[in-house]
Amino acid sequence: MKFYSTNRSSPDMSxxxxxxxxxxxxxGLFFPEQVPTLPPSFFEALPDMALPEIAYEVLKEYTAPDIKPDALRAICEEVxxxxxPLVQVEEGIYALELFHGPTCAFKDVGxxxxxxxxxxxxEPxxxxxxxxxxxxxxxSAVANGFLGVDNIEVVILYPKGGVSEIQEMQFTTLGQNITAVAVEGTFDDCQQLVKQAFSDEELTREMNLSSANSINVARWLPQMVYYFHAWGQWRKQNPENDAAGATFAVPSGNFGNLAAGVIARQMGLPVLYFIAATNRNKVVPAYLxxxxxxxxxxxxxxxNAMDVGSPNNFPRILEMFGNKYEDLKQVLKGYWTEDAPIRTAxxxxNENHKYLLDPHGAIAYLSLKQYxxxxxxxxxxxxxxxxxKFKGSIDDILGSDIALPEQLQAFLNxxxxxxxxxxxxxxxAALLQEQHKLQSQS
Incomplete structure (x- = not known):
């Protein structure tokens, strides 16, 4: 598979x-030159397929020929x-729980x-x-995913005071090949610094840079897998349901996760609608x-994980609809809310259904209640x-002291x-050059 730039001024790449x-x-952003369509037999088998098997079938066309079939199967088994799990919260509404990985967040997959x-x-x-x-x-997901990996250094920029205490502990306490840097600014400022580094010709000649944000195709594409898995589990739990598809509500900040769902739909996943569920950073709902x-x-x-004013991945969604506003609106709905309804939800x-939402999932839940x-x-x-991961806020809302799962307790103290x-x-740039010098000397 070749990948082209959405700005169409750079060479295609493997x-x-x-x-x-x-x-x-x-x-621009790398985008696959073709989106393969999965056969009806795949969807018939999907409810009983294991996650690694789904991942292999969904990703094999995108990674070939650079990753051989056996190597891709091994990677999927490791990841x-x-x-x-897909958990029913109330009649007609289900939560796809993406927080059972090592850092308790959906980004563990990518x-x-x-x-x-x-x-x-x-290369050595x-x-x-x-x-x-x-x-x-x-x-936290990238730091833990890359921790101890030979020949790879990770530099993480984050807004000072702009992440939860537990989130910060997960990527500032590791050391080894992980460097964390607090920036006096917002997430958008951090994102802009990363973009500037990639467009700095002198720096990129000197260093072999890569990005692990969802702008990277290897971070973005694997997120398709759990949409297929969710639909399969929904069909398994509702074999009598005659509906052809479901609606996905996606908490959206940088829009990589939603873009993964939309490309899954292009591959044949029966999704009727997507809802881009956001907080007061409502750029996309306003556009819609x-x-x-x-x-x-x-x-x-x-x-806070959705406090993004300039979502990097939205151009990929536009690309999938040929930049046609009316076509996009037929599939994608927008929703945003203030903090107070999130707290209430x-x-x-929790009181009515004995289910504990995180603030981001609460926004997506509210969007479903509306639509x-x-x-x-x-x-x-x-x-x-x-x-x-948002213990301070959740404890304040519920007047309780919620327990930390084992994965999070490991980072305390x-x-x-x-x-x-x-x-x-x-x-x-000076920090990166100094780190590169130390790396070269080691």
């Missing part, structure tokens, strides 16, 4: 080249080692898959430096209402992170190892 490079030179791909591609004399901007869960796409400075909310769902009556489908919302820079590219 999967391997696209993964290592991360971003095309023209500042999909934890359950992703980060682990990408780390195995880069490990397979890395060409160490790779992976750059990551995070608003919370990306940092007006047709005007206007990125704006991000604002802080209780759902967490409290009421489902007119859609006449069942709804599946993505629970993208364990509620305990470890010393923090992180640096700090201003929102200044020259400082970031």
């Amino acid at each position: 999967f391997k080249e696209a993964v290592i490079k991360g971003l095309p030179q023209d500042k 999909f080692t934890f359950p992703i 980060a682990r898959f990408m780390s195995r791909c880069l490990q397979a591609f890395a 004399d060409k160490p790779v430096t992976v750059l990551v901007a995070t608003s919370g869960d990306t940092g 209402e007006s047709g005007e796409y206007s990125p704006a400075p991000s604002v802080a909310t209780i759902a 967490i409290q009421e769902v 489902l009556p007119s859609m006449e489908t069942d709804g599946i919302f993505l629970e993208t992170a364990h509620p305990a 470890k010393p923090k190892q992180s640096g700090s820079i201003g929102n200044n590219y020259s400082q970031f």
Whole structure:
């Protein structure tokens, strides 16, 4: 499979080249030259297929010929080692729990898959430096996915004071090949610093840079897998349901997760609608209402992992609909809410249905409550992170002291190892050059 740039001013690249490079030179996003269609037999078998088997079938066309079939099967077996259950919350509404992995967030899937791909591609004399901007869960998932991987250094930028305490502990206490850097600014500022590094010709000549944000195809594409899995589990739980498809509500910040769902639909997954569920950073819902796409400075909310004012992956969604606004609107619905309804939803769902939402999943749940009556489908919302990752907020809302799962307890009381820079590219470039010098000397 070849991948082209959505800006169409950079050369096409193989999967391997696209993964290592991360971003095309023209500042577009890599996109597959063709989207394969899965046969009806796949969907018939899907309810009884194991996750690694689904992953292999879904990803094999995109990774060939750079990853051989046996190697891809081995990677899928290594990555999909934890359950992703579909849990009924109430009549017609299901939660897809994506928080049972090592860092309790949906990004464990993409980060682990990408780390195995880069490990397979890395050359001993060409160490790779992976750059990551995070608003919370990306940092922890990438750090833990790449921890101890030979020949790969990871640099994580995060907004100072802009992630939860537990999220921060997950990527600032590891050391080894993981460097965490707090930036005096927002997530969008961190994202912009990473973009500047990729467009810095002097730096990219000197260093072998890659990105582990969802802009990287090896982070983005594996997220398709759990949409197929969710639909299969929904059909298994509702064999008598005659509906052809379901509606997915996706908590959306940088829009990589939603873009993965949309490409799964293009491969044949029976999804009637997607809902882009956001907080006050409502750039995409506003676009769906007006047709005007206007990125704006991000604002802080209780759902901090979605505090993104300029979503990087939305161009991929536009690409899938040929940049045709009316076609996109037929499939994609927009929803946004303030913090107060999120708090109320967490409290009421806990009381009435004995199910604990995290702030991001709560937004997606609220979007289904608004849209489902007119859609006449069942709804599946993505629970993208364990509620305990937002313990302070959840405890405050419920007036309780929720327990931490084992994966999160492991990070408690470890010393923090992180640096700090201003929102200044020259400082970031100097940090990368110094790290490269130390890496070359070791």
